[in-house]
Amino acid sequence: MTDHGDRRGAAVGEPARHVPVLLTEVLEALAPQPRGRYLDGTFGAGGYTKAILEAAPDAILLGLDRDPTAIASGADLVAAMAGRLTLSQACFGELAEEAERFKMTPLDGVVLDIGVSSMQLDQAERGFSFRFDGPLDMRMSGQGQSAADIVNEAEEGLLANIFYHYGEERRSRAVARAVVEARRKAPLTTTKQLADLVAGIVRGEPGGAHPATRVFQALRIAVNDELGELVRALHAAEAVLKPGGRLVVVTFHSLEDRIVKQFFAERSGRVPAGSRHAPAVAAAQPTFRLIAKGAVAPSEAEMRANPRARSAKLRAAERNEAPARHADAGLVALSIVPDPQPRRRS
Template identity: 85%
Template structure:
């Protein structure tokens, strides 16, 4: 079944494969209804989809995945569910259009499991992991710009910002400089080339994550516009959920969780308190109600059984009757890499 990895799990091999993270908590947060209509925006190996359809008699589910391999791999589950499961190759940012296209809207629930799947990481030819030497690809949908394209064509300042903004790599400028110097001699085309280059610049404590962990994460996010798709998906879910419908999102690193947290806070009518220096700003009418206070984390028992669950966080909200609102500009900005600032002359 489906599993997601925390950012540094590309350097860890626990032997566990494709285990759905926070599965019981996801099903509880969805408040499943018999005969309900649901959408899994990140189908993967079908772990959530199977559990949902087995737990909700008569329910139907639309599963999306941008990876054609995942869609093809779900054919047996589609047959087993006898008309209750439909799969479509699409980005989860397109979930509103897909729900309308398959006449599934309005929905009783939307679940999103954000990140890269274990199946993708374990395939060397996909280029997601430095545990295996393979081509620098990282394209979930197998189309568009690859990681090698970004490394070999992006100017140094923007490359540094990608490493810093998407990977939170402190030595982003040094890594970007080394990449530019290396590609002058020959293009960077393999995961081993990049991992070795970064390992010569970034220092980590013995037993810690591989030095290239954050750079690989940053490239993967940039290649697939993961944060941009997440922002689109949150607003799309608001548009197609019926009153009382649930939005459940599982994230695996702080960048994703920050976006989900801010979206749900803004949409549930929460905002920072004002002061005499900064008056309270008028709050728009809420479109969601928070299902739980703060994020739900895995139990100690789950983390012992599946170490990849350690950084997972679940947030959930229930749709209200209010009309959906326009996109939050602050969230859109969080998903974008800032343009490099021009260097000042001494």
């Protein structure tokens, strides 16, 4: 379930070749070791996987992807790696179970590249992009509730909250009202239908993103529970990494990055100070050490060569010997769309 750059470029630009974002920085942060055990939770086209195995002699790697086409397309790389690579169709939130199943624990490193891939965006039949007219689908696994199901069945308040919280669309309520009015006449079933409807409500900026970009992002996140998967993956990685093992996460928008930033801050011992209204929280034993302060961004040269990289951020941390903690309720809350709020003017 990888993403290789900015959502805006992916939506309105020409199809881009597969280019792993921040590859040099990922390898530097992960520091692959000979005979190490690694897990790529977002295999995609195998860019990170191939680089990790080439950098670490005799290392082995388990690659996960919820998209069956990504797993099938990786068969040649599996053969080329001669027993060093195993692929499994699974969500990265299930990485702990998958690592146990394939006897890969404890792991020396986990890498996650969050979002949607260039390959998925460039396939009209997948319904991720409005560059092509295709079915309003967006399911990475091809199973479960589609974007069309949500658009045509969800209540107006829930639609507005999805568009606002997952897409940060300021005109979320106006768009939700328009969707409900339109579906009373006929179901919205194609990407063009939805994109045209949103373009009639949201004003686009000259030279900027297509007006429907944020709505499409929101639906894709909702369909695939992307933020929930990220929360589960972070906790799972904490459970299966060995002391000295490293977790490297590349994100592409603020919602993802906020979750990763909060997780690493809390797990590295950076707890909020108390006040007279909220006493200080007792500091739990840190489970990670930050490898670098703050997020690592692509270089100007990489952004020029690969425009889809321009919104990428990398965060990384190293596991210590402290026992893994229970799930963080605050992180879980960040991944859930709040209940619909009272109607207000858009």
